[in-house]
Amino acid sequence: xxxxxxxxxxxxxxxxxxxxxxxxxxxxxxxxxxxxxxxxxxxxxxxxxxxxxxxxxxxxxxxxxxxxxxxxxxxxxxxxxxxxxxxxxxxxxxxxxxxxxxxxxxxxxxxxxxxxxxxxxxxxxxxxxxxxxxxxxxxxxxxxxxxxxxxxxxxxxxxxxxxxxxxxxxxxxxxxxxxxxxxxxxxxxxxxxxxxxxxxxxxxxxxxxxxxxxxxxxxxxxxxxxxxxxxxxxxxxxxxxxxxxxxxxxxxxxxxxxxxxxxxxxxxxxxxxxxxxxxxxxxxxxxxxxxxxxxxxxxxxxxxxxxxxxxxxxxxxxxxxxxxxxxxxxxxxxxxxxxxxxxxxxxxxxxxxxxxxxxxxxxxxxxxxxxxxxxxxxxxxxxxxxxxxxxxxxxxxxxxxxxxxxxxxxxxxxxxxxxxxxxxxxxxxxxxxxxxxxxxxxxxxxxx
Amino acid sequence: xxxxxxxxxxxxxxxxxxxxxxxxxxxxxxxxxxxxxxxxxxxxxxxxxxxxxxxxxxxxxxxxxxxxxxxxxxxxxxxxxxxxxxxxxxxxxxxxxxxxxxxxxxxxxxxxxxxxxxxxxxxxxxxxxxxxxxxxxxxxxxxxxxxxxxxxxxxxxxxxxxxxxxxxxxxxxxxxxxxxxxxxxxxxxxxxxxxxxxxxxxxxxxxxxxxxxxxxxxxxxxxxxxxxxxxxxxxxxxxxxxxxxxxxxxxxxxxxxxxxxxxxxxxxxxxxxxxxxxxxxxxxxxxxxxxxxxxxxxxxxxxxxxxxxxxxxxxxxxxxxxxxxxxxxxxxxxxxxxxxxxxxxxxxxxxxxxxxxxxxxxxxxxxxxxxxxxxxxxxxxxx
Numbered sequence: 001x002x003x004x005x006x007x008x009x010x011x012x013x014x015x016x017x018x019x020x021x022x023x024x025x026x027x028x029x030x031x032x033x034x035x036x037x038x039x040x041x042x043x044x045x046x047x048x049x050x051x052x053x054x055x056x057x058x059x060x061x062x063x064x065x066x067x068x069x070x071x072x073x074x075x076x077x078x079x080x081x082x083x084x085x086x087x088x089x090x091x092x093x094x095x096x097x098x099x100x101x102x103x104x105x106x107x108x109x110x111x112x113x114x115x116x117x118x119x120x121x122x123x124x125x126x127x128x129x130x131x132x133x134x135x136x137x138x139x140x141x142x143x144x145x146x147x148x149x150x151x152x153x154x155x156x157x158x159x160x161x162x163x164x165x166x167x168x169x170x171x172x173x174x175x176x177x178x179x180x181x182x183x184x185x186x187x188x189x190x191x192x193x194x195x196x197x198x199x200x201x202x203x204x205x206x207x208x209x210x211x212x213x214x215x216x217x218x219x220x221x222x223x224x225x226x227x228x229x230x231x232x233x234x235x236x237x238x239x240x241x242x243x244x245x246x247x248x249x250x251x252x253x254x255x256x257x258x259x260x261x262x263x264x265x266x267x268x269x270x271x272x273x274x275x276x277x278x279x280x281x282x283x284x285x286x287x288x289x290x291x292x293x294x295x296x297x298x299x300x301x302x303x304x305x306x307x308x309x310x311x312x313x314x315x316x317x318x319x320x321x322x323x324x325x326x327x328x329x330x331x332x333x334x335x336x337x338x339x340x341x342x343x344x345x346x347x348x349x350x351x352x353x354x355x356x357x358x359x360x361x362x363x364x365x366x367x368x369x370x371x372x373x374x375x376x377x378x379x380x381x382x383x384x385x386x387x388x389x390x391x392x393x394x395x396x397x398x399x400x401x402x403x404x405x406x407x408x409x410x411x412x413x414x415x416x417x418x419x420x421x422x423x424x425x426x427x428x429x430x431x432x433x434x435x436x437x438x439x440x441x442x443x444x445x446x447x448x
Numbered sequence: 449x450x451x452x453x454x455x456x457x458x459x460x461x462x463x464x465x466x467x468x469x470x471x472x473x474x475x476x477x478x479x480x481x482x483x484x485x486x487x488x489x490x491x492x493x494x495x496x497x498x499x500x501x502x503x504x505x506x507x508x509x510x511x512x513x514x515x516x517x518x519x520x521x522x523x524x525x526x527x528x529x530x531x532x533x534x535x536x537x538x539x540x541x542x543x544x545x546x547x548x549x550x551x552x553x554x555x556x557x558x559x560x561x562x563x564x565x566x567x568x569x570x571x572x573x574x575x576x577x578x579x580x581x582x583x584x585x586x587x588x589x590x591x592x593x594x595x596x597x598x599x600x601x602x603x604x605x606x607x608x609x610x611x612x613x614x615x616x617x618x619x620x621x622x623x624x625x626x627x628x629x630x631x632x633x634x635x636x637x638x639x640x641x642x643x644x645x646x647x648x649x650x651x652x653x654x655x656x657x658x659x660x661x662x663x664x665x666x667x668x669x670x671x672x673x674x675x676x677x678x679x680x681x682x683x684x685x686x687x688x689x690x691x692x693x694x695x696x697x698x699x700x701x702x703x704x705x706x707x708x709x710x711x712x713x714x715x716x717x718x719x720x721x722x723x724x725x726x727x728x729x730x731x732x733x734x735x736x737x738x739x740x741x742x743x744x745x746x747x748x749x750x751x752x753x754x755x756x757x758x759x760x761x762x763x764x765x766x767x768x769x770x771x772x773x774x775x776x777x778x779x780x781x782x783x784x785x786x787x788x789x790x791x792x793x794x795x796x797x798x799x800x801x802x803x804x805x806x807x808x809x810x811x812x813x814x815x816x817x818x819x820x821x822x823x824x825x826x827x828x829x830x831x
Contacts, residue, residue, distance in 0.1 A: 002452050005450035005451070005452050006450065008450065009450045021450055021451070022450045022451075023450070023451045023452075023453065024450060024451070024452050024453065025452075025453040026453075030465070033465075034464070034465040037465065038464065038465075043464060045464050045467060045468050046468060047468050047471035047472045047474075047475060048468075048472075048511050049464070049465075049468050050464075050465060050466075050467070050468025050469035050470070050471055050472040050473075051468075051469075051472040051509060053465040053468065053469055054469050054472060054473075055560075076451070094450075141471075145511065148511060148513070149511065149512055149513045149514075150513070150514070151513075152513065152514070153514070292527075292528035292529075292530075293527060293528065294527045294528065294529060294539050294540070295525060295527045295539060295540070296525060296526070296527055297526050297527065297528065298528070301528070302528065344528060345528055345529040345530065345531045345532065345533050346526060346527070346528050347526065347527060347528075347529065347533050347535075348524060348525070348526050349524060349525055349526065349527050349539055350523070350524045351522065351523050351524065353544070356543060356544060357541045357542065357543055357544060358541060358542055358543075358544055359538060359540075359541040360538070360539040360540045360541065361536060361537060361538045361539055362529070362533050362534065362535050362536060362537040362539065363524065363535065364535065365533060365534060365535045370526070373526065374526055377525075377526065383513065383514055383515055383516070384514050384515070384516055386514055406516050406517075406520070407516065407517035407519070407520055408514065408515070408516060408517055409515050409516065409517045409518060410517075412512050412513060412514065412515050413514055415512035416512050416513055416514050419512065434517070435517075
């Protein structure tokens with residue numbers, strides 16, 4: 001296997017890939033599923049990961065949802081391979097991993113993620129274990145629960161390539177405190193503004209200076225400015241935030257990641273010396289993971305097929321360029337053409353309700369419409385976008401607002417706001433859309 | 449350059465899964481505990497027939513976060529056909545029933561099927577129950593089968609020498625300093641035959657099998673009996689159950705017949721009470737047996753006054769006599785039947801007599817609680 005790993009590495013390099021070196025480890029399924037449930041080895045503990053582990057392991061034991069491998073984005077990368085893969089499957093999986101490792105190292109959205117994450121996380125977990133001894137199991141569990149609730153809203157803004165800024169709507173009397181003329185020194189404070197500022201300074205020192213613009217980094221804002229967090233709590237939340245930032249590019253590049261990894265394993269397998277039987281075995285494994293699905297897009301199939309068609313017309317350098325530069329959305333927008341839509345038979349479906357039945361049918365087949373629909377849906381984050389807008393002077397409340405027009409789940413939002421208040425120490429409000437209307441929610445709301 | 453970790457069976461990954469998995473299961477148990485009321489009448493459990501584990505549905509334990517409204521999800525999406533799909537092609541359909549899931553896997557309304565140990569479930573439940581009017585003095589002397597290797601004697605085989613006990617004797621004598629062990633100090637282990645006292649209970653279950661008692665009556669009866677029988681067995685080392693079916697006549701039957709027999713005559717409760725008294729007199733002396741009885745009926749007994757008088761005359765022998773009236777189709781739910789009115793008027797011992805009325809599965813738990821609780825404070829032992 002050692003020499004195989006070397007051959008695969010050489011093949012990947014000669015293809016033009018530049019992956020992180022990969023450290024392979026074969027593990028039994030329960031270890032693989034455990035790492036998969038936590039996202040990283042040596043992870044800190046929380047029951048939600050235990051739930052994921054349990055659900056995935058149970059699925060595996062019932063013969064569903066097999067995971068062949070798991071790659072950790074780090075330098076060197078770590079790849080865990082299922083022990084009961086046969087030799088040919090292991091070869092295929094190792095070649096596949098090269099594709100992931102390349103995307104981690106070279107893609108615009110991945111290359112700046114932290115590459116020391118496994119060590120960082122192992123050290124953090126050790127600290128967490130100590131905190132648990134000192135502050136108690138429940139204190140830690142509750143803290144982590146609250147951190148995880150807003151983990152998706154972690155951003156490393158310096159490294160964020162396309163952070164869209166929006167003007168602040170919903171002006172309040174306090175907004176003039178932040179107006180441009182004032183900031184540029186073109187006018188002086190009015191008396192009422194002075195009073196408001198002084199009052200705010202008294203209650204929340206420093207709040208005045210830290211509201212230059214809205215931020216999507218809710219967790220970061222809380223970690224930095226919450227007046228009530230203890231050091232260990234700040235540490236725990238910072239780790240959760242770092243992890244959030246680390247996984248942030250994931251949802252934008254699922255199609256690209258898997259498509260490119262399949263493309264890579266196909267290319268590398270072609271270059272390896274294999275018997276006829278082995279090729280047949282590899283082809284079977286390949287086919288089993290690249291089945292198209294009528295009510296969803298299988299990224300292994302769709303991403304790979306798109307790349308293969310690009311390669312036919314423009315060569316493999318173009319494929320690697322895509323892996324380096326694009327997101328799922330930009331890839332589809334720039335490359336999905338009429339021929340691909342036709343050949344891959346991709347469509348938008350809609351669900352209809354008749355009196356007696358639920359019915360799924362092809363709703364759109366026009367290639368431009370399909371392309372735009374796909375590009376939009378791949379750009380859509382899996383959670384609503386939310387920004388910290390301001391702190392309310394004199395009260396210490398934190399004001400959040402939803403960016404976007406999609407309805408939010410009100411019950412979940414309220415509970416999450418309660419969590420936020422626990423971390424922030426004061427009321428947290430959220431202007432959002434619920435049942436197609438704009439609505440203001442706040443923590444520990446009692447009315448309906 | 450790639451590297452390979454030789455497979456040693458040791459993985460450089462701290463195993464966390466089990467603890468967090470346990471914690472998750474703990475949370476599931478909590479949910480189950482909160483929903484005990486619904487589970488009590490779960491058919492899987494009631495009809496488990498001695499199986500140790502049952503599968504019950506539990507909702508997916510989600511964590512709160514900001515998320516989209518799930519109502520609007522899965523209304524549209526993208527997919528791939530086998531080639532040549534056209535707008536309007538039907539991809540799949542299914543009859544409407546409840547949930548709005550698309551075929552295949554989604555997490556909406558996801559439920560686990562959790563396998564739970566019936567014993568564990570019973571423990572949760574029984575936390576809320578007590579044995580009414582329990583008499584701790586009514587016990588049987590039983591020679592325990594296990595003899596205990598625990599007694600100490602001054603003579604015995606050297607191989608059974610109890611060194612610790614021997615040294616204690618030395619110390620008692622004040623000879624520990626120069627450690628001289630006298631033959632007086634020697635202590636040997638020996639066997640002892642134990643007698644222990646175990647508490648006794650007999651429970652009479654009286655089921656009305658007359659024509660008016662149908663399928664749902666039978667199920668509700670069974671649900672209540674299931675838990676009470678188990679509870680009694682759990683709390684008493686030795687519990688016996690006497691199954692009696694009655695219409696105009698009463699018969700002692702086995703457990704299987706008790707639940708499945710239906711006869712179809714009229715109802716005469718007196719017959720069941722008389723049989724109970726006969727069996728008690730023959731087999732269960734009151735100084736060593738705690739006696740419970742639960743009678744199930746729809747209450748349509750035209751000679752109910754006789755029955756009530758008879759019961760009033762023997763109510764003192766019961767730690768608790770429960771009357772369960774089952775009326776699934778009762779339009780006058782709050783109207784008392786003849787029998788329950790007669791019982792209520794004639795039986796004066798409100799602590800030994802408890803009546804409940806129920807019509808549906810959701811009421812099973814409250815019925816059990818009412819039957820198995822001390823309503824009057826301070827009474828635990830018969831005067």
